[in-house]
Amino acid sequence: MPVAAVTPRVRTIVICDDVSPSLIENGVFTLEGVRQHLVAASFPCRTALSLFLLLSSPRKRRYSGKVLVVNERTDKPIRYVKFFAAFHEDNELLPLYVEVGDCVFPQAGSYTFEVYFSPRGGAEALKAEHPFTVFSHEE
């Protein structure tokens, strides 16, 4: 079976500052500071970014995930991080807030957040991509 078929599916990917679950409704979340871009005063620009992911999996399992922030100009990642996503039941939707941490953007331009998952001891599969633009304050 291909790796992509046995790893979680990424239903939603949002870059945001914080997420809070509703106190009265199950499965409802308020996202704060949702962004598609960043305006930097100078370079290199260091900023902490986080992702809200909504994942689904037909299997109860723990998966290893990775996030790479790739500079589109050079095709080189500027940030490599890993995390775990644990599904406690079959056919579960898992809302996950991943603190990617400090990303150092060397220049203005296009970047991509790439999300990979792998089953235990298995190969990686690219499951989601999200564009992100860094502007210079002068632009």
Added chain:
Amino acid sequence: MSKKVSMPPRIAPLQRVVAEVITDPAEQAALDKFRKLEKQKQGGQKAKMNHKDARVASASAPKRKRNCTSV
């Protein structure tokens, strides 16, 4: 006949994780290699598709009639 009603998936409580930075150069290199291979595969598939599309287009395109006008 009644339709089979599929159960909505269970929504788990929100999980918050602080991702761990991958600092091991070997692990980074393995990911870079994987990305490169995936890109090459995608490029190959794209080229194959383009080649196939071109063949289909040329096969389905109506033959241009020669417009010969003798003076």
